[in-house]
Amino acid sequence: MNFEKTTLRIEDTLLAILSERKKNGTFRFLRIQKEGMVDFISNDYLGLAKVSEISESLHSFVDNGASGSRLLSGNKVYHESLEKYLADYFKAESTLLFNSGYLANLGLLSSVPQKGDTILFDELSHMCIKEGVRLSRANYFNFKHNSLENLEQKLTKATGNIFVVVESVYSMDGDQAPLKQIVELCEKYSANLIVDEAHTTGLFGDSGFGLCCDLGLEDRIFARTYTFGKAIGAHGAAVAGSEILKDYLINYSRHFIYTTALNYHSVQLIENAINYRKAHPELVEKLTRNILLFRQLIRRDIPKLESFHPIQGIMVNGNEEAIKLADHLNAAGFDMRPIVSPTVPVNQERIRICLHAFNSTMEISNLCDAINEYYTQ
Known part of the structure; x- marks a missing residue:
């Protein structure tokens, strides 16, 4: 009886919060696209999510699921094969797969910066960047969107190891970060740059390897996150960087350690979709x-x-x-x-x-x- 009363009180509180959201017109709800509607909403920029040819080769059975986290039973030959493929594609020493771009940023930002370090992130960064930063033990501050002047002001006051986090293209405004100038600032102040390439993966560069590689900056950037659920039309993500960074994430990134690995179908689909993008x-x-x-x-x-x-x-x-x-x-x-x-x-x-x-x-x-x-x- 007490449980029922407690539940009702909690649900009354939740209902009041939801009612307020409905009142101000910001209530969210799930919907399925009506038949005949023209798609101007999805992130499937190249239409690869709808290309049957990409999945036609996935007829052989390997497994329905990886069966565990990669540190237990879930590490498969197909994971390591794709990571080698992606390292070559993104011109990196190594890559590490994550189940989504959201988890990749959480896993990277929550584990690498340490107590006493400083994280500076663009004020218009995606929520996964902001939440990853908050989960870290470092001091963190935002800087004005794409403002090199404001970023440098914050860099002069930063302590410990310094991390600067930006997106190559921002998801709400569609504008590019001034990456060349940001790289130069980071080098001037010995800061480590992290770039989220979610909205450039598959789009920028001859083969779709993103803006960092297109500008020839990949060797001057500490870490890059790539998402496969947008222009690649699949699912999952990868962090690209050094072999040391990969080993560190395997040991300390909770969002990697405690997550069941991607299954064969998801992994193979990523490689197939990238190959299709390269050919078209x-x-x-x-x-x-x-x-x-x-x-x-x-x-x-x-x-x-x-x-x-x-x-x-x-x-x-x-x-x-x-x-x-x-x-x-x-x-x-x-x-x-x-x-x-x-x-x-x-x-x-x-x-x-x-x-x-x-x-x-x-x-x-x-x-x-x-x-x-x-x-x-």
Whole structure:
């Protein structure tokens, strides 16, 4: 009886919190894409998640699951084979697989920086970076988005081993970090740079190896995280760096040690998808044309992100306006969501638009027509 009363009190508290979220228009819920809706929301930039050819070779049975963490029964030949393949692909001494990009950043940032060290991270970093930083024992501070001046101010005051954490392309704004200048600052102050390549993996460079390699900076960066659930169209992630870093993560990264390893299908799918991407550079060319077309067709007076990445955005003021515009576009047959505060800062709410290689010229033209029409009402 006491258990039931306690449960009811807890659920009443949770219900009150949820009711407040519903009241201010920020309540989240799961939905399945309606049939016939045009995809302008997924991170499947190149459409690889929908290419059957990538998984057709996975007909032979190896296992349904790895059966344990890699330090117990879960370490398989296929894990080590993929890590060697990825090390070559990302031009690194070694790589270590994680089950997702979120876990990779948590595992890296929570274990490597020590007490007395300092972590400096861009204020617009993804939540997995912020949570990884908080789980560490180091001192941590953010710096103004892409501000080299503010970063250097913080670097002059940092103590212990210094870590600077940035994303090569930011997930909400679609803008690039000034990586060359950040690398130079890190070298000036003997700081260790960590770069999250989630939104450049598969897109940047001739073979899709990300922005760091495309700029030739890979040997000057302490660690890079790569995610395979976006442009690669699969699942999982990897941390690229030195052999020493890999050994350290195997010994001290809780998010690696205590997680059941990826199964054969997931591992092989990553390699197949990368090979498919390498063989089809025309996908990136088509995506680039679609980005340029979108930016040409949207009226100049409409507030939008200054992005030349597949991540585009129409900026609005307030959650209510973001929801209203999203409803207008959904009703026109376009699948997308409003991005509201607190996910983004107040008065920086938006409609986040993801363009893809598989979006047709007509689909993009119709989308732009619908947006332009909304702003003439």
